Amino acid sequence: MTNPATALSSHGLVRRVVHLSAVLAVAFAASACARLATVDSNALWKIVDIRCVPSQQATGTPGQCTVVDLDKRYVVLKDILGRSQFLLMPTDRITGIESPLIVAPDAKDYWRDAWDSRHYVQQAVKRELPDDQLGLEINSESRRSQNQLHIHIDCMRREVSAALADHAHDTPGEWRWQTLDGERYRIMRVNSLSGADNPFRIVARDNPDPATMATQTILVTGAGPSAARDGWLIVNSGIDIEGGSGTAEGLLDHACRVADDH
Secondary structure (H helix, E strand, O other), X not given: OOOHHHHHHHHHHHHHHXXXXXXXXXXXXXXXXXXXXXXXXXXXXXXXXXXXXXXXXXXXXXXXXXXXXXXXXXXEEEOOOOOOOEEEXXXXXXXXXXXXXXXXXXXXXXXXXXXXXOHHHHHHHOOXXXXXXXXXXXXXXXXXXXXOOOEEEEEEOHHXXXXXXXXXXXXXXXXXXXXXXXXXXXXXXXXXXXXXXXXXXXXXXXXXXXXXXXXXXXXXEEOOOOHHHHOEEEEEEEOOOOOOOOOOHHHEEOOOHHHHHO
C-alpha cells in the first residue's frame, strides 16, 4: 500500500515541478528580446513584425512592446537584460548599422526617436536623470546577436560620464580621441541628432562602404546635463582601428547604478 504521506509528498513535488516548468516557460518566452539571440538571430524582428505591429494595427495596443509608432515606423521594447534597458527598432526590415537604408535621403530619425524615448529608462528607475547620464548605443555587425537594427537605450556608467565631461565644450563637428575602458574611441559634439548631424550619417562619411560601416559602433549621450542646451556627444570606434572596438555597449550600465546616487 502506498504511504499517504509519500503520495502527498510526491504529488506536491509534481505540482512544484509543473509550476517551475510553467515559470521557466514564461521566462523563456519573455527573454526572446535578449536571450533567444543565441538560438534565433531574427528573434527581435519576429517580435516587431509578428507581435507588436499587428497588435497595434488590430487593437491599438502595442502587444509585447512598450510603444509602437506606426507613423514614425519604430517600436520600443523593454529588454529582458537589466532593470532599465530598452531597445528602439524600426518596423521596417533593416539588418543593422551596415544597411544603406539608415543613411538614405528618406531615412527615419531613429537616433532622435531613441533619445526622445529615454523617459522609459527614467520611469523604470523612478528617477529623473541628467542627459549626460543617459546613453544610446548600437553594436557593429560582428558584435551583435540580432539581425534587426536595434538601438540600446539605458543609463551610462558614472565613470564614463565623468570621463566624457572633458568634451562638454568641444567645438561642434570636430573629432577628438580618448581611451575609454581601455579602448580607443573618437568623440564629436553635435547640436542635433537629425539631418547632417544624424550619427549614422556622420560616421558613414568616413565609412561609405557598407563593409566598413559594418565594423563600427556608435554611442550617443548628452554633452551636459541638458542636451537641448549642451548638445550631444557621438562616441565612435571600429574593429579596424588600432585599440578600437566594435561595441560601446560596455560604456552603458544595465544595472543603472547612477540612479541610486540620486
